[in-house]
Amino acid sequence: xxxxxxxxxxxxxxxxxxxxxxxxxxxxxxxxxxxxxxxxxxxxxxxxxxxxxxxxxxxxxxxxxxxxxxxxxxxxxxxxxxxxxxxxxxxxxxxxxxxxxxxxxxxxxxxxxxxxxxxxxxxxxxxxxxxxxxxxxxxxxxxxxxxxxxxxxxxxxxxxxxxxxxxxxxxxxxxxxxxxxxxx
Numbered sequence: 050x051x052x053x054x055x056x057x058x059x060x061x062x063x064x065x066x067x068x069x070x071x072x073x074x075x076x077x078x079x080x081x082x083x084x085x086x087x088x089x090x091x092x093x094x095x096x097x098x099x100x101x102x103x104x105x106x107x108x109x110x111x112x113x114x115x116x117x118x119x120x121x122x123x124x125x126x127x128x129x130x131x132x133x134x135x136x137x138x139x140x141x142x143x144x145x146x147x148x149x150x151x152x153x154x155x156x157x158x159x160x161x162x163x164x165x166x167x168x169x170x171x172x173x174x175x176x177x178x179x180x181x182x183x184x185x186x187x188x189x190x191x192x193x194x195x196x197x198x199x200x201x202x203x204x205x206x207x208x209x210x211x212x213x214x215x216x217x218x219x220x221x222x223x224x225x226x227x228x229x230x231x232x233x
Contacts, residue, residue, distance in 0.1 A: 050102065052135075053079045055109030062131050064100045065123035072100045073167045073198060077223045081196065084218070084227070085163070088112045092158065092190070096148060096166040096180055101128035103165040108137050115140065116158040120147040148179050152186050160190035167198030177205040181212055185232070193230040200224060 050062045050072055064072055073081075081103075082088075089111040095104030096118045104115035117128050125145050132138050144154050164184060168176040177197050184195065195212060199205045201224035208214050211232035218225050 050075070050100065052102075052109050053106060054082060055106070055111065057105070057109035057135055060135055062100055062102055062105065063127050063134075065121070065127040071167075071169065072102050074220070074223055077198075077220050077225065078102060078106055080218070080220060081165075081225060082106055082110055085194070085196075088163065091162040092116075092160065094118065094155065094158070094161045094164045094166075094188075096164060097168040097176060098128055099124050099167070101131050103167060104141070105131060105135065105137065107163065107165065108140055112163070113140065114142070114158065116142045116144060116155065116161070118144045118146060118148065118151055118155070120145065148176065148183060152183050152188075155183065155188050156186075159188040160193070161188060162190045162193050164189070164193065164195040166196070170198075170200045170203070173197070173199040173203070173205050174207070177207040181207045181209060184230075185209070185211065189230045189232065191230070191233060195228040195230060197226050197228070198223065199226065 091112045093107045093115040098117040098119040201219035215227045
């Protein structure tokens with residue numbers, strides 16, 4: 050697995066051993082960042098970070114800071130190794146927490162302009178619901194975007210009065226839902 054674009058294009062990324070994580074496919078990452086466009090100066094949250102590929106891709110494409118959130122020890126080790134190897138430790142925060150316990154820690158990096166979350170597909174709906182609950186506690190910047198990955202045929206349902214579905218896209222078995230934050 051490699052960084053797809055930006056200043057770190059082509060640099061290798063380590064994955065955790067075993068099958069506890071499912072890295073976001075390269076073609077999905079490439080399409081996602083093409084859709085997102087300019088990330089210069091953005092503060093990003095990579096929730097359910099796994100390998101850290103989404104957040105590292107954001108840093109490679111100009112994000113100012115990325116907060117990586119994951120509770121899996123092997124994922125955290127892989128992310129830390131990737132950040133070290135790519136010289137990105139100063140532009141990142143690594144939080145070894147479960148989403149439901151992360152509110153206070155996330156406040157230190159908030160507000161986020163962009164949230165990327167590609168959770169384990171069997172748990173995408175409950176994780177998306179918890180993500181929205183946590184983010185609604187004043188963690189998003191006005192106009193923030195939230196992108197949630199899921200199995201293409203099972204899109205997440207987590208819209209609220211302040212988080213509105215903008216579009217859904219699919220690439221094979223992979224799907225992404227793009228939401229706009231309308232809150233303050």
